[in-house]
Amino acid sequence: MYVADLSQCIVLEINNITWDILDLCPALSSEDIIERLGRKYDVDLIIEALNTLATMEQRGILFSNLARDIPAPETKASERLKILVLQKSTYATDITKATGGVSVAHHNLVKSLEAHASLDIIGESDEVFKENVRGIRFQGNDQAAILKLIGSNYDAVLLESHQDTRFLSLLHYIDAPFVVPIYCARGHNGDVINAGLLWYAAMRPFDAFLVPTNSVKDLYGRFVCDKDIFHTISLGVDPHKFYPLDKQQTKSEVAKMLNAPQIATSPVVGFFSRFQPEKGAGIYIKIARRLPHVCFLLTAPTLNIYAHQQLPPNLICAPQQPRHQLARLLSAFDVYCFPSMVGEETFGLALLEAMACGIPPVVPKLDGLPEVVGDAGIVVPAEAYENEIGSFAGRVSPSVMADAVNALLTDEQTRLELGEKARERALTFTWDKTAQNVITLFRRLKEIQRLTDRYKRHFGISFTPALNNRRRRVENQSILSNITVQKERPLMNNRYAQSIEEGLSLALLRKHSRHEVEAVLHHLCGEERTEAILEKIFGFEEAVNG
């Protein structure tokens, strides 16, 4: 005896008692069931079966955790896209503590997408969070879970981060565009770039990378041929959480809170990030030493290694603040100084949050920071490395940085003007705008998918040596036979001789992505020829599939 759970794609073998219970359970309570079936079966066995079913219920099998009256997303707003969100942790309505930029970005993006799409977010169990936000049980790569995703007809799939490569195999099964964000572009000994290149290899023509600034596109553009796969969509800031406050009043409050009266009386330079060397902690300390009359206020989870060394007296550390109170601390800054060299600054969410509080920033010309600052702050020249050393993507001079900070502190008018500009500029980056751009991207990718040939003709390719008596040598060649795997003969001649590389590319395309073929060609014949061959091969593919 078997029972099939169509919503979970699972089949279970059951006994007579369970069979009978399942017949009765929609209408009767456990007690009634025991009473009713007690005449037929031993009560202990019925209770055992009920307990087993209860475990199933907990796991969301056979019994739906989804309330019945929730209409299926299709029937409600049919215009709405149905998005699958693949993330590390389960759905949370809010993040309270400051965490890594990737989590903040993803959390805010998902929150703002809620207004525009129906979201299925994978997690530990099936549950309904909101009218259009559901949790979907997905644990590892079990067959039923993958089947469920295959059958769900999503419009698009959004990942939390490109570094989460365990979802890579799903690309093969889920027939919807994947949007893979790169919030962190490099560092970690090449691992970050390589995770990106891994996704790149597997991606189909209708998948995309979401990058927060063009700097990421430029970086990856150095490594890959298909640059159109990168879509720049800026991140946002919540202007209601991050807004300017009366500076003097805030300074006094912070001075009191930290028991550091000099904050109220001196100019304040702020640092708001993890306090570690790559983020510019060492440079920040050096700037503080250069400007002893200025108060350097930092807020970070810990002081890391710097807790054990003599710090300049004008460096004051504030404990980590809850996110909703960050604005109170940030508004005490006169200047926001962020000498990060980490190579992970694809955007600089903390920078944008400081700007939203009306604080003029001073940042090095590295990665995505200049694009966010625009003309609403000081971008200090810095030396960007082609390849990182450690996690450092460039070099920032403490004295140049100190000069820029000092200049801004002494020129009040410019400082105030830039502060206003920073707030204005920050207001143009909203999460809702990000969400709308992402929705537009989803729709565009869906359209690309619609226009992508589903029925691909793959020709018979063979490889053979041939005697070339003009050159007196044996040459290897590939033969394109005018017959497809589908037994069609679309071309005019029966046989065409091509180079081995071209034939190999066509042969590989039967099972591998275009980007994989790119990797193979790169290995065989270098960048320039790769691009030429790819162009030809894809042109041919495009023309024969109609």
Add this chain to the structure above:
Amino acid sequence: MIQFPCNLHNLYQFERDDERFVVDLDAGVVIPVNDIVCDILNACSVSETEVITEAIADKHGRSKFFEALDFISKLSEIGLLFSPDQPEIEPSQRRDRPKILLTAGVLESRKTTPFLLSAANHQLLKMLTNHADLYLPVSETDNNRQEIEDGLRTEGIQSIFFRNDRSFSPAKFIPKDCTGVLALAPLTVGEQVFLKFNTTPVILRLSNAALTSHKAINTVLERCAALRDFDAFVCDASWTQTFFSDFVPDMHVFHHIPYGIDTSVFRPMDKTKCKHQLSQALGNETILQKPLVGIVPGLNSHETLRFLRKLRFANPDFNYLVIHSTVEDNFTGDGCVNFFNIVSLQDKEASPFIFNALDALVFPTILGASPLLLLEIVACGIPTVVWGYSEPEEIAGACRFIQISPSLFDPVDVPVESISQELRFLFENPNEQKDVLQAGLSAISTYTWEETTQRILSLFVDLQNHKRRQPKPAKHRLLFRKHYNPVCGEIESEAFVVSKIPTPVDMEQAIAMTLLEEHTPMEVKTVLQSICKEPKRAEKVLGNLV
């Protein structure tokens, strides 16, 4: 593409609310499916992919069929629907008479008859019709359709009419339960194409008479490359096998099946009488005055001419009779040399008498020299001088052999001096002459047409069995990707097997692994030779995999 037949899991199908489901009881999942998927699943445990394609693609349309097939193969990849073990297929009810499809350049719309005129093929087919049903495809548009059909019927061959247009699938004219395809003439490009995605065993009978140019050799190499594990290349000469062994990595697909000799026709006769007949027929009395040496040149016309001039210059005391099966040039204009061309059955009838008029034969074991002539002439008791690349296994030890070194591109270096010496030696030593001819006669007695026919038929049986037992190629999901090397900042390509713990694989090996799923070892060897920087590595990589 997924290869059927496959062993199915314990499957159960049901319908609910007009939706169809397949329950995979072994995997414990329910799979929503459509009609085409059901149709394929119903057929795939007993039929081959091709048969299913023809039946179902016609019913539902090709693109829908291949989409469904793609869906099924995705499910199969996650371990659903199919058991990994090989299906135990009952050998189709053993037929007493195998069905053999002949090819004769059918798709090129050539006349279908000329090859039947070739005497040896005629003999072979005559014997084959005693044991097998023979079919020959004939183009529907052929003007002489009726005539061809009648002609073939008298030969005991059934015609299969087909329409040769581009939408036509060649698989359609392979008779049901076909034992195999026998290609007696070198395959045309069209036939090559038509065999590309088929799983019927093919025997290519390679006749040396056709191998006179580089183009012809290249065609053979191309066909060699396409030989699958259950195909065979059957050479009529041992030296052909030796020649191609340089190109083919796995010689087990090569077989040497010699022609049969009808010793009741080709036998020693009264030499004086035969010489008189020949002299009368040619109107040339000088034949009676000097020893007559038969020459099988195996070279192109101008090379033959050069060879003959040199030989005549070295040995003016002999008469020469050029025996050639294809070249139409007449060498008589050059003085004492006569030319005898066997292209028709009438010629064939005269040939035992002509061969018996010879006093010696000069024969080359090079491509282009048909072993049939060697065997027939030796059967007439003519002592033989053989020169060439390898000693002929056919009459091992029963000839005077002169070894020359092979060359792919230079004109054949005919050892005229040695040939003259050997001829003189034979004529001066009647005992030696007698020994050679006796040894030849005893070697020839083993070659009969019945033997040739039986060997071809049993080869078909072997191929069928081999195909049935052939393990499916190991399928790995391989991913090719670019990899960023943080040490030098350069992009390198790498490949790995996609699994829970991705295993890196050397690029060349990965390319070979992927290709081996659809291509023959010879093709993969060709590719590896082109892409491996060190030539020895190609052998090593392939050796590891095959």
